[in-house]
Amino acid sequence: MKKRLETRAMFAGYRPQDADMAVKPPMHPASTFVFPDARTGAAHMETAYGVEGAETPPDGFIYSRLGNPTLRMAEARLAAWDDSEDAALFASGMAAISTTLLAWSGADRPVWFVGPLYGGSHHFLEDVLPDMGRTVTEIESLEGLDHALHATEGKLPGIIYLETPANPTMQLQRIRTAAEWAATHSTSDHRILVMVDNTYLGPVLQRPLEEGADVVLYSATKYLGGHSDLIAGGASGSAEAMGKVKEFRTFLGGMLDPHSAWMLARSMETxxxxxxxxxxxxxxxxxxxxxxxxxxxxxxxxxxxxxxxxxxxxxxxxxxxxxxxxxxxxxxxxxxxxxxxxxxxxxxxxxxxxxxxxxxxxxxxxxxxxxxxxxxxxxxxxxxxxxxxxxxxxxxxxxxxxxxxxxxxxxxxxxxxx
Ligand SMILES: Cc1ncc(COP(=O)(O)O)c(C=O)c1O
Missing domain, CATH: 3.90.1150.10 (Aspartate Aminotransferase, domain 1)
Structure with missing residues (x-):
């Protein structure tokens, strides 16, 4: 029988038998990992870079910007809390938000957002993303999605982005309205992703993925970290959504460092x-x-x-x-x-x-x-x-x-x- 959420989250990403039966996971500060032989090293690197014909490598680590055991353990805990297929941790909430938006937006994938939003997210959407060639449109309310589509002459968004409750004025957005609209308007080659910043309530009090959102975002500096002693960000979603986010994270370089990942994993237990x-x-x-x-x-x-x-x-x-x-x-x-x-x-x-x-x-x-x-x-x-x-x-x-x-x-x- 599947254990309940709190129980799953307690040991997510860690088995004592993998570390001398220590009840708590070790912390791996290593920046790089030893390949057993050159052929395995080549398989790892060529696969990471998507080289055609690359040999499939065994499970393992290469270099901590691409992945690290402590980071992976902490990510498994966030995925457990969100009940998602995968999660990615970042050096800040803004790194999580900006990397995820960059990964899934594009010339054919405009971003629509509904305010109010946290000031940093608002600034990134209004002033930074458009300079990077993305079309960004503020929608007055989720009830106005059809109207917005009419105004863009049928050009579908790639992302609908929202935050609920809004910081600091507490306006609410019905996540399901965005999710249902996105599902109705998505096609097999144009999937509209609904992204929800869940910082204000966190996964215990609000579960956007269960309301139909595709990606949930966090300033993990807040409730997930919970002790005002680390800066971190998180994203959770399907393996497909997170795969692209992690690819972008590798090249933008905003992953969470192992020390903070260990602290965050510990915080998530409580x-x-x-x-x-x-x-x-x-x-x-x-x-x-x-x-x-x-x-x-x-x-x-x-x-x-x-x-x-x-x-x-x-x-x-x-x-x-x-x-x-x-x-x-x-x-x-x-x-x-x-x-x-x-x-x-x-x-x-x-x-x-x-x-x-x-x-x-x-x-x-x-x-x-x-x-x-x-x-x-x-x-x-x-x-x-x-x-x-x-x-x-x-x-x-x-x-x-x-x-x-x-x-x-x-x-x-x-x-x-x-
Ligand atoms: C709702 C919300 N989202 C995102 C962020 C950005 O997070 P960070 O400061 O960890 O980059 C904040 C920070 O206050 C926030 O309140």
Whole structure:
């Protein structure tokens, strides 16, 4: 019988009998691997470069940019969490996103994306990919896919790219809408791939491949790594989708190094425990914030808040297994109030990034989204009073007290009764 997800993920990619019965996998920092003989070396290299008539090599490693045992072990764990055929790890989330987009886009494979997106992804799509000869189009919503096809006179996309919930304003996209549209419009020689950035919830709370997506992408720096001590990225999908991604990774050179891969593999053993407890803490904090600040001050991917935000909660019901532990809060007093709030926090640390064991807070308008044009910030809902909270594993009462105190300070700055 197939074991359950948490059990499969625990030993994925590693068998103790392969390393002196050590209960945990060794770390292989080697940059290169010894060939048993010249003929095998030639078979490995000629196969890697796709030389016609190359002899099939035995399973083995060549050089760590092409593959490494520790990287392979960590990739097996990500594939286990996503229940995918294969996964690839990268030196950052942006390396995963850019390499995957480059691998599957092309002159005949335009990219369509639906915002809002993480600023780095948005910049890569709007300003970098077009310079590399790709046609990139922003689609207003997934309901507008037919309209977009009409506008491009029937030119099909190669990729539909989206992020849900969006960082930091929590708009949701129904993954299945994109997947069904792509399936209907794909042909045997033009397969449209749906790619979903699942950084904000991660594989425990949202499973895009089960909703019909082809590739799921991560900043593994966030929940997968979960301890603010490594930078990494991930991509999961079918063997075919990942094969091309890994080929591009070999030549763009953005693979994850063995040390970080080992740390990430270790972190993934506790992924579900951290994510569920962080979500529980966020639930306590959100209940308190709805009372203290009023429901309209809050944005989250929890159903209660999605309703207040006017989002379609049937999307969350269909594809999410919870609302996660990210919170957006509109503080009174604009930027001054938001800065006073952030400076008054002591348990939450003032830092960008998210999804870690410790709670973090930041000001998107001047920090993570500083480079986003003012008009786009307004459109996305990133106002000067908006702060982003990533809830960690501290005691929920301490988190509540910290935020309640900071809220009081912000109200004083805004001359509001406290
Ligand atoms: C949703 C999302 N995707 C991608 C990235 C990029 O990841 P990295 O910083 O690991 O390159 C981030 C980083 O904040 C993110 O929040």
């Amino acid at each position: 992924l579900h425990v951290r994510v569920e407890r962080q979500q529980e803490n966020a639930g306590h904090l959100l209940a308190h914030l709805r009372e203290l600040c009023g429901p309209e001050a809050i944005r989250s991917a929890w159903k209660e808040d999605l309703t207040t935000m006017g989002e379609d909660i049937s999307i969350a019901e269909q594809q999410q297994r919870g609302g996660g532990s990210m919170i957006g809060l509109t503080v009174p007093g604009g930027r001054e109030g938001a800065f006073a709030f952030l400076d008054a926090l002591t348990v939450f640390k003032l830092a960008v990034s998210l999804g870690s064991t410790e709670s973090l807070a930041e000001h998107p308008a001047s920090m993570t989204h500083a480079g986003v044009p003012a008009e786009a910030k307004v459109r996305m809902g990133i106002t000067e009073g908006f702060v982003r909270l990533s809830v960690g594993l501290e005691h929920p009462e301490d988190l509540k007290e910290d935020v309640a105190h900071a809220w009081k300070v912000a109200c004083e700055v805004a001359n509001l009764p406290v």
